Amino acid sequence: MSGTMIAGKASFALRVGHNPDVLTCIANLSNDEVFTPPELANQMLDALERAWADRNGGATVWADPSVTFLDPFTKSGVFLREITKRLVDGLADQIPDLEERVDHILTRQVFGIGITQLTALLARRSVYCSKDATGEHSIATSFDRDWGNIWFERTEHTWAGGRRSFAVDSLTGEEVVVFSNRRCRFCGAAETDYGRDESLESHAYAFIHTDNIKARIAELFGADMQFDVIIGNPPYQLDDGGNGASAAPIYDRFVDQAKTLDPRLLTMVIPARWYAGGKGLNDFRESMLHSGGIRALHDFPDTNDVFPGVNNRGGICYFLWENGFRGDATVVTHEKGVATSIASRPLIEPGHDAFLRFNEGVRILRKVIAVEGSDVTGHLTLPTDRRFSNLVSSRNPFGLPTSFKGEGRPRGGGVTVYRNGGVCFASPNEVPLGGELIDSWKLFVSRASPGSDDYPHLVLSKPIVAGPGSAATDTYVAVGPFADENAARAAAEYMSTTFFRFMVSLLRVSINVTRGVYQFVPLQDFSQILTDEDLATKYGLTAEDQAFVARFVKPVAWAGAFK
Template structure:
């Protein structure tokens, strides 16, 4: 019996080119654009490391801290699968090594985390019978998602009469999240809806948070992705506050060897002090809005 060759892009059309976006923070990066970013990353890595091929190194770790469709992780896996053929000749062993030791993600919603696992592991369960990774012991694998709550602060203290007791009850209005600036009126949605409180930026100690998610000794060489661009406040255009810079500032604290981000042409002045400078997009439809 002859086995079909392993591929992560063996179907036509590519499902990640066909999926409609679900909300303003679930703007999926096209596979072609992700590949362009990875090309740029590989070239910059080679320039900074005496011509080394980033895809031929079995020890380099990658993180997408705001995984949506999983396209960056999937394309990284595809390139590593080709690049590590001489280092780890056995295909199954090579793929398992890449998925369990080199590629990591943090989902922004429960749905996108499931989609990312399906894209990367070929199964929504990383340890399921259909997963192309064979060493995971958990369903999430290395693509984590957990519900995170906003932390409300500030606002105006007001008093209102209790309709039953007529006693004055204190409450706050116009509170916002101390981490991302989300308005409580818009994002205090109860347990049945997504909070859109992204784990990567809702913490005072990102290094401790990463250790909690992936292990105490976890260090990332490359952080790459396309973060949620703005946080809707119920308005449109300039009334929606940008938040992508919060993700970049958190990533800088992890001190990776390399970074690549997609920015709008009129983006905030962030990431200028990276050892490999961040690339900037030239078209407004190339980044998440």
């Protein structure tokens, strides 16, 4: 094969002016196969380039022929393709021959691990211009394996735990051992959902299904590997019946595993839910916020700004982690393709266990605390007795499941029960909890955030003013008790303000609106109705502050309905 032919193929494959880019046109395959848009991949590579230059005396990462890159969960191959493009330009002086330069990059610098057979083939086609790295159309010339440096083989889950019992085989009559309720010891997948035959993908990702990732990487690529840069967009969750809202996250396992490989730089796209919530993410959040290393955090509150049509409540982010870095992070908020706020600040403020999403939100919170005070000097926390969260119940305050139906007609001395879709009625002995609240004035507020995740957002559903003799199912949390109906209505009006709902939004990073997200909302005197204008005056909020709040919090139609 002539050098002219190779050069022609490489030139065609790597030129950037073609339109459209096929990787902008493919649909996501499933919850764990969300393809990264090329625009976002290049944003991340720009940030990576800046960080490399900062730590290497201004040198460009794309001009170093020894730097190695790994995408350990490649799907479309977009990261490896865009890295290859940049290296082809950056190494032109050091390796003038295009064929030699392309082959060097693809065989010695860029590596990937596919998450499924299909995405591995797609990634090879994107990077090598051929699903077979040794094929006639491949722009790499010296591979001796058809998968090149983009590996995939089916991996199986390792089932553990559960219950061991015995049953009789109906065909042979022999006693056999039967296991139930087992889960994968690496990723937590349930055997009932992912114990599949070879006709279906196992979704057991090789990168996190090992006790020794360094040895596993050496086994895959045939040598001890030290990757300078790890980059990618990992699978987000195990969708084993959680329907997205409560499915168990697994992206944290990929982040932790990547750090185990000791790269110089690590950058990943992950859901932003870890900032303040997420099932089983407490240890991960602690590590991300307290262990150092995060040099930059790019926040996209509206998921549609990154992945149009993907419903990932709470937004998306990508972070840039640098091995050994200590210091403030650059926090960037992106809205509709524009970086609207940039600040250098600690990821964790004194007295907090969560990341405060908005730079401007930190400024507004400081103004609130300047008026309300703090339990500890210098901490961005309200005094314990000044938190609205004191009025908010824990989940399911009356012990009634969402499926509770009750009766259709009231009975003497009975309890009115608010449930999804209306009310029903029950006798007092059917309501196991919440006796004090049952007999008081209170509010019921859905614990699920309403509407889509587009901004501006409602944040909260309309509160229900409920009098004595009422309870609610697990659909709602209760707010109260209040001294009388007027105080309850004044509290409902307070919850209608954009100020109130913005203070909630500082910690709301998922569909769930439970007690914890109310801790930045200051208590008020509910003997009077407060408006946004009153609150802006009380806390010294400027027109700029109020305009920022209006970008993220939508006015509600029910404001004024409780007066």
